[in-house]
Amino acid sequence: MIATMPPRESLLRAVRNLSAAPMILARLGRMVADVDTPIEDITSMVKCDAALTTRLLRIANSVxxxxxxPCGTLEEAVLRVGFTEIYxxxxxxxxxxxVENRLGFYGVTAAQFRxxxxxxxxxxxxxxAPAGVDASTAYTVxxxxxxxKIALDRWGRTPGIDRDYESSGSGPxxxxxxxNVGMNNCEAAEIIMSDWLFPASTVEAIRHHYQPTEASRLASLLNFASGAAERCGHGWPGERFYWNATPEQLEACGVSAADLDGATRVALEAFGPVRAAVA
Known part of the structure; x- marks a missing residue:
């Protein structure tokens, strides 16, 4: 039996008290793409979230x-690292x-999510770069x-729904x-990110990355990267069914298996220090 799909407003309400950081990121992406954006506009946008500002300064001052x-102000941090890196x-x-708490609907901790x-x-x-896609957009997706998944986790913890993938799931x-909730997480992400005014290309890549088509290069790249993260021991339960990149799919995106292996190695080298910086 398929569960009833959560109403759009109920889904948005489930994430309404999330940190403003993702919405700030959406607006900041448009700003840093314009080299003429004044530094004051960049810092004013980030300062909309005091916790984000504090954490950003701590990261900028990390080893x-x-x-x-050390940077004492957000303005100093932006001047030191530049627009692209501040993004x-x-x-x-x-x-x-x-996310700061365990996602019980999936059996995933906050640390695993991050x-x-x-x-x-x-x-x-x-x-x-090898695929000819904007790096900032790729990073964001x-x-x-x-x-x-955050929205569905919150919706899935409503009265009357007590199942979780960890104990009852086995397939895709x-x-x-x-x-269980009438919608998958990619569909939920499309609703949320559209409401947050992310660019259509970003929204569509996330919406279709489980089963990307040749027309969606960014969705395909996200599929490849998600599979690589899983092979490195940092996957999500139930997602292994979607990561089956073929040489033909890689070639259609302008990347090779060697490119994917190289990208994974470089990412892993940065992963440890960055994970420590954002912990």
């Missing part, structure tokens, strides 16, 4: 990024604020690809989600 005197750092900081998001983002970012995750 991973700091090579001199990346904001993404790192946002990762730690997206590690999967971060490693996937780092891998797909590395794949962007990797970072936020599981945002729909999207099928289990649809059977």
């Amino acid at each position: 991973v990024y700091s090579s001199g005197d 990346r750092l904001t993404g790192f900081a946002a990762t730690t604020q997206i 590690e999967n998001a971060l490693l996937t983002a780092l891998i797909v970012e590395q794949l962007a 990797g970072l936020l690809r599981s945002i729909g 995750l999207a099928d289990w989600e649809t059977a």
Whole structure:
């Protein structure tokens, strides 16, 4: 029996009290793409979330990024690392604020959520260049690809729904989600990220990355990166069924198996220090 799909407003209400960091990231992405954006606009946007600002400064002053005197203000951090890197750092900081508690509907801890998001983002970012895709956009889809799971986790913990994938699931995750809450996490992500005004290309890549078509290169790259993260021991339960990239699919995106292996190695080298910085 397929469960009743949650109403759109109920789904949005489930994530309404999330950190503002993902929405700030959406707006910041448009700003950093314009080299004429004043630094004051960048910092004003980030300062909308005091916790994000604090965490961003701490990351900028960590051993991973700091090579001199500590940054005392957000303006100093932006000047030190540049627009593109401040966007990346904001993404790192946002990762730690997206989810703080175990996702009981899936049996996944907050740390596992963050590690999967971060490693996937780092891998797909590395794949962007050979595929001819914008690196910042690629990084964003990797970072936020599981945002729909947060909404379904909260919806799935409503009275009368007491099942979880950890104890009752065995097949493809999207099928289990649809059977239990009437919607899969990719569909939920599409609703949420559209409401948050992310670019259509970002939304569509996440919506279709379980079963990407040749027309969606970004969705395919996200699929490849998600599979690589799983092979590195940082996957999600029930998702292994979707990561079956063929040489033909890789070639259609302009990347090779060697590119994917190389992207994974580079990402893993950055993963440890960055994970420590955002912990």
